[in-house]
Amino acid sequence: MRQFLYKMNKFSEINLDYSINSGQVFLWEKGVNTWYGINGSDVLAITPKSNQIRSFSENPMDIFRQGDNSKKIIQSITKDKVVKNAVKHFPGLRLLRQDPFQCYISFIASSNSNIQKIRLVLQNLCRKFGTKVRFDGREFYLFPEPGILAKAEESNLLACGLGYRAKFVKEAAIAVKSGSIDFEYLKKTNYQTAKESLVKIFGIGNKIADCIMLFSLEKLDAFPLDRWMIRVLQKYYSKKFPISSKTITEKTYEKLHNEIVHHFGPYAGYSQQFLFKMERELNEKKWL
DNA sequence: TACTAACCTGTACG
């Protein structure tokens, strides 16, 4: 059994419960004082009380985005009283930086689904296709590698509960394995270019592309517009961002995104996270 | 180009 220990001094300003329970990650579970999470080929154990992060891999990703100046970012997104209120109610809510492949597959699997179901499906995928490891005295399954999912039998993907998304997942994994989707390139390039690449993948539209970019590809101006965010805009921003129906067309989506970034600025994605969290909590939606 | 229905699957509601 291997394990690496890191100290983390920022837990006083990060609220892990808020951050994990805000719809951005799915493969996390809470122990007594410790959160356990799968991030690609890594397993993390986080104990806020002792400022400890333990990881399965030697050089874990900086999932907490410690390089971000959160004070400055929050100041920057607080453009109106709605966001101000959300920030006030959920102090310490942060965007997490995820393993890109896991994030990409997770959100493809999320389409037209709900959080409980998405979690179940992703756990099934890991159990069936991921490597089993022992860590912190427990068993975990790592997230499957692109090559494994690329050559998976569709029947095995279906058995995980993916439904019609099974072929999306397989095609998406093939695109990564073959190099036509290159996450390192997508990280470096701009929002528009990355988005154009992602929406070419069968099963990825505007919303899912925005999730992947915001949560794993350093595009903090991505602002996923799902049903909840449409509700938020209709409820609090009907003057600023008028929307007629509950579903929006591709063109409307793009137009809205431009206006949103114009309003909230380059860290618009952070504002989305606070607004999403706020509205889901108001409606008492479950996270786990 | 713009709008609608269909889509796997589980659960909540009447």
Add this chain to the structure above:
DNA sequence: ACGTACAGGTTAG
């Protein structure tokens, strides 16, 4: 109980 609506959308027509 059993049918229907809906869920963190996308695609095909």
